Amino acid sequence: MDFEFTPRARELRDRLGSFMDQHVYPNERVYDRQLAEAADPHALPPVMRELKEKARAEGLWNLFLSHGDWGAGLSNLEYAPLAEIAGRSLIGPEVFNCSAPDTGNMELLALFGTPQQQERWLVPLLDARIRSCFAMTEPEVASSDPRNLRTRITRDGDEYVVDGRKWYTSGILDPDCALIILMGVSDPDAPTYRQQSMLLIPRDTPGVTVLRDLPMFGYTDRLGHGEVLFEGVRVPAANLLGREGEGFALAQGRLGPGRMHYAMRAVGFAERALELMCRRVLAREAFGGPLADQGVIREWIARSRIEIEQLRLLVFKSAWLMDTVGNAAARMEVAAIKVAALEVAHRVVDRAVQAHGAAGVSDDTVLARLFSVTRALRIADGPDEVHLRTVARQELRRYTEEATA
Numbered sequence: 001m002d003f004e005f006t007p008r009a010r011e012l013r014d015r016l017g018s019f020m021d022q023h024v025y026p027n028e029r030v031y032d033r034q035l036a037e038a039a040d041p042h043a044l045p046p047v048m049r050e051l052k053e054k055a056r057a058e059g060l061w062n063l064f065l066s067h068g069d070w071g072a073g074l075s076n077l078e079y080a081p082l083a084e085i086a087g088r089s090l091i092g093p094e095v096f097n098c099s100a101p102d103t104g105n106m107e108l109l110a111l112f113g114t115p116q117q118q119e120r121w122l123v124p125l126l127d128a129r130i131r132s133c134f135a136m137t138e139p140e141v142a143s144s145d146p147r148n149l150r151t152r153i154t155r156d157g158d159e160y161v162v163d164g165r166k167w168y169t170s171g172i173l174d175p176d177c178a179l180i181i182l183m184g185v186s187d188p189d190a191p192t193y194r195q196q197s198m199l200l201i202p203r204d205t206p207g208v209t210v211l212r213d214l215p216m217f218g219y220t221d222r223l224g225h226g227e228v229l230f231e232g233v234r235v236p237a238a239n240l241l242g243r244e245g246e247g248f249a250l251a252q253g254r255l256g257p258g259r260m261h262y263a264m265r266a267v268g269f270a271e272r273a274l275e276l277m278c279r280r281v282l283a284r285e286a287f288g289g290p291l292a293d294q295g296v297i298r299e300w301i302a303r304s305r306i307e308i309e310q311l312r313l314l315v316f317k318s319a320w321l322m323d324t325v326g327n328a329a330a331r332m333e334v335a336a337i338k339v340a341a342l343e344v345a346h347r348v349v350d351r352a353v354q355a356h357g358a359a360g361v362s363d364d365t366v367l368a369r370l371f372s373v374t375r376a377l378r379i380a381d382g383p384d385e386v387h388l389r390t391v392a393r394q395e396l397r398r399y400t401e402e403a404t405a
């Protein structure tokens with residue numbers, strides 16, 4: 001394994017770090033205030049638009065996209081430390097046009113879109129002129145198993161018609177959202193993993209109704225998590241992404257790098273929380289000295305540092321494997337880091353909340369928000385148990401193969 005940063009990655013890392021210090025951290029409060037004062041809780045705060053313009057002008061843009069034709073062309077290993085730095089702020093990834101769910105959607109379009117689809121959707125997404133969402137999960141069925149999906153995609157002449165109900169469609173309430181990538185059942189009689197397809201649906205297509213905005217542990221997210229009804233929604237047949245029956249395979253293509261990105265950002269969440277914890281316990285005194293003198297708090301700090309270092313190495317290893325042997329061969333590691341990353345990040349944030357006392361529960365620091373995000377991400381993008389299943393299956397396979405050899 002070779003985790004040495006390339007000169008390009010090192011240079012980007014320095015510039016990204018400076019940009020965060022100069023422009024992102026100082027504007028977190030401005031972003032929150034503008035959002036709180038806005039009539040629409042989903043509108044883009046003006047400061048985010050300014051930050052995006054600055055980041056783009058400095059070439060800190062679309063760093064996630066490994067396809068050289070469209071994005072920065074970085075390897076996963078080169079991108080990992082950058083995603084970590086951006087992930088230290090909840091507003092960081094969006095500043096660099098590297099935030100979910102658009103990143104996964106742009107990857108899908110770059111990999112599987114036709115030139116016309118790329119021209120219409122990918123180019124404006126890369127320019128951040130529009131945003132997008134991904135509609136897979138359905139309220140009525142256990143969606144961690146995509147074989148359960150019920151939303152129907154029916155061919156009618158040179159159109160497809162969509163009927164169904166989705167929820168937790170993140171990003172659909174953003175006023176800039178112009179594209180829904182929907183996964184539904186196009187052929188219920190096909191073999192199990194060939195029944196689903198993906199469609200590109202313009203957000204303003206008649207028949208698309210957002211029924212409500214779902215909260216995340218009581219928080220209203222700026223992107224919004226919509227419950228969405230699709231009633232007789234018609235799109236041209238040319239809006240199919242890939243071929244009919246390829247939905248499941250495409251979803252794997254989207255979720256692999258997506259999980260890696262979440263894990264990379266989670267290292268950033270954990271580092272931020274640890275930094276806040278250390279600063280707080282050094283500054284606050286109780287029972288005759290700084291909280292930092294208490295053995296239990298030193299143990300939280302030490303364990304947090306150890307767990308973050310372990311996690312980062314696992315992230316680098318997975319990124320390196322994705323670069324060298326491919327996403328499919330790195331499947332076990334990618335599943336493992338999704339679980340490990342959010343467990344570590346949530347545990348470190350939890351300790352930092354505790355060390356802050358009541359302030360940790362308030363909105364005076366980013367910790368309460370990080371607490372809810374790290375918890376929710378153990379469900380979003382596939383719950384931990386599904387990834388654990390993948391890891392265990394790979395592990396057991398060695399022994400079952402041995403037994404049958």
Ligand SMILES: Cc1cc2nc3c(=O)[nH]c(=O)nc-3n(C[C@H](O)[C@H](O)[C@H](O)COP(=O)(O)OP(=O)(O)OC[C@H]3O[C@@H](n4cnc5c(N)ncnc54)[C@H](O)[C@@H]3O)c2cc1C
Pocket residue numbers: 101133134135136137138141142143144145167168169170171216225376377379380381382383384385386389
């Ligand atoms: C904040 C947030 C944002 C999201 N954004 C999106 C989005 O943009 N687009 C989208 O389509 N979806 C989105 N989701 C939905 C998310 O991907 C699903 O919630 C997730 O895949 C689980 O599906 P489910 O909720 O139907 O849970 P279910 O499938 O009903 O599972 C419930 C629980 O059962 C357990 N379980 C499931 N399978 C197994 C197993 N094999 N072994 C043991 N236990 C198991 C797990 O603990 C799981 O949490 C989002 C969710 C959240 C919380």
